[in-house]
Amino acid sequence: GAGVSQTPSNKVTEKGKYVELRCDPISGHTALYWYRQSLGQGPEFLIYFQGTGAADDSGLPNDRFFAVRPEGSVSTLKIQRTERGDSAVYLCASSLTGGGSNRYEQYFGPGTRLTVT
Amino acid sequence: AQSVTQPDIHITVSEGASLELRCNYSYGATPYLFWYVQSPGQGLQLLLKYFSGDTLVQGIKGFEAEFKRSQSSFNLRKPSVHWSDAAEYFCAVGARMDSSYKLIFGSGTRLLVRP
Numbered sequence: 010g011a012g013v014s015q016t017p018s019n020k021v022t023e024k025g026k027y028v029e030l031r032c033d034p035i036s037g038h039t040a041l042y043w044y045r046q047s048l049g050q051g052p053e054f055l056i057y058f059q060g061t062g063a064a065d066d067s068g069l070p071n072d073r074f075f076a077v078r079p080e081g082s083v084s085t086l087k088i089q090r091t092e093r094g095d096s097a098v099y100l101c102a103s104s105l106t107g108g109g110s111n112r113y114e115q116y117f118g119p120g121t122r123l124t125v126t
Numbered sequence: 127a128q129s130v131t132q133p134d135i136h137i138t139v140s141e142g143a144s145l146e147l148r149c150n151y152s153y154g155a156t157p158y159l160f161w162y163v164q165s166p167g168q169g170l171q172l173l174l175k176y177f178s179g180d181t182l183v184q185g186i187k188g189f190e191a192e193f194k195r196s197q198s199s200f201n202l203r204k205p206s207v208h209w210s211d212a213a214e215y216f217c218a219v220g221a222r223m224d225s226s227y228k229l230i231f232g233s234g235t236r237l238l239v240r241p
Binding site for chain 1: 130156160162169170172175178220221228229231233234
């Protein structure tokens with residue numbers, strides 16, 4: 010079946026602009042995660058959705074970052090007043106729910122490479 | 127706090143040689159452990175996982191990993207490396223706290239394969 014998809018694959022924006030990154034999870038996966046991967050680093054957690062609600066947003070770096078999942082499927086990560094330090098690959102993942110271990114088996118999309126000039 | 131350390135930034139092996147990538151974790155109880163592989167321009171692909179039970183776990187592409195509680199390690203192994211295995215490998219631990227199911231990743235090990 011189809012995996013996690015993310016659009017756009019690449020986004021170049023100017024400092025101070027607003028950007029939206031989209032994630033379409035695997036069908037039937039109610040849990041959705043956003044991670045950020047800086048150059049030479051492993052992914053870092055940003056936010057976790059269970060259904061429509063953000064169950065854990067402890068990884069969002071500041072209030073310029075916001076994410077929504079209004080219908081419990083597609084999610085959008087929104088970044089206001091972008092800064093050069095926001096340049097990174099933004100990864101989305103989804104998982105099943107139910108038993109505890111299922112939620113950790115996360116399937117990742119190809120990512121959106123964001124470059125802030 | 128939970129953390130993952132991958133002490134080797136780069137490893138180079140010859141095609142057909144055996145491989146071991148190191149991973150050490152910090153966690154107070156029995157962890158959920160994962161290895162992912164990331165090829166250039168690709169997303170992360172799950173190679174294998176450990177939740178409980180047999181400490182030697184088999185994954186895809188001929189990889190295996192062994193959980194050693196006494197050493198807080200979860201090293202990835204492959205008996206014979208293929209050129210297509212060249213990629214970045216990430217070890218991760220599941221953060222089992224409160225309502226969070228986030229994964230905490232190490233900084234990765236880049237595998238280079240000599241022909």
